[in-house]
Amino acid sequence: VQLQASGGGLVQPGGSLRLSCATSGFSLNHFPIGWYRQAPGKDPEGVSCISSSDDSTYYADSVKGRFTISRDNARSTVYLQMNSLKPEDTAVYYCATEFNPPPLGLLGPCTTYYGMDYRGKGTQVTVSS
Numbered sequence: 001v002q003l004q005a006s007g008g009g010l011v012q013p014g015g016s017l018r019l020s021c022a023t024s025g026f027s028l029n030h031f032p033i034g035w036y037r038q039a040p041g042k043d044p045e046g047v048s049c050i051s052s053s054d055d056s057t058y059y060a061d062s063v064k065g066r067f068t069i070s071r072d073n074a075r076s077t078v079y080l081q082m083n084s085l086k087p088e089d090t091a092v093y094y095c096a097t098e099f100n101p102p103p104l105g106l107l108g109p110c111t112t113y114y115g116m117d118y119r120g121k122g123t124q125v126t127v128s129s
């Protein structure tokens with residue numbers, strides 16, 4: 001099982017980025033995928049999750065209305081479209097999957113970052129003028 005986030009970079013406030021999470025070693029359409037981020041000196045926080053059953057999506061309050069998660073099962077890839085970026089969005093972003101989803105929580109079937117079964121390497125997002 002492998003997950004690899006990519007697409008990060010330096011962007012000005014108000015700008016956009018699209019992150020990709022390339023997956024392998026499992027059937028993407030069978031398991032939820034979550035996006036997480038960790039800013040310097042802070043604990044990882046959940047950003048968004050997409051379920052496997054009906055593609056329901058979930059977002060942290062801090063990104064609702066600005067970020068959109070989607071999946072392309074044919075490409076084994078999950079995307080995170082990030083618009084109206086703010087300096088406080090600066091962090092390393094990771095994707096992760098859970099093979100035994102817990103009961104639905106704030107991020108749907110995605111639990112905390114360290115609670116996910118498999119976590120990939122991250123990509124740096126820096127929002128600065």
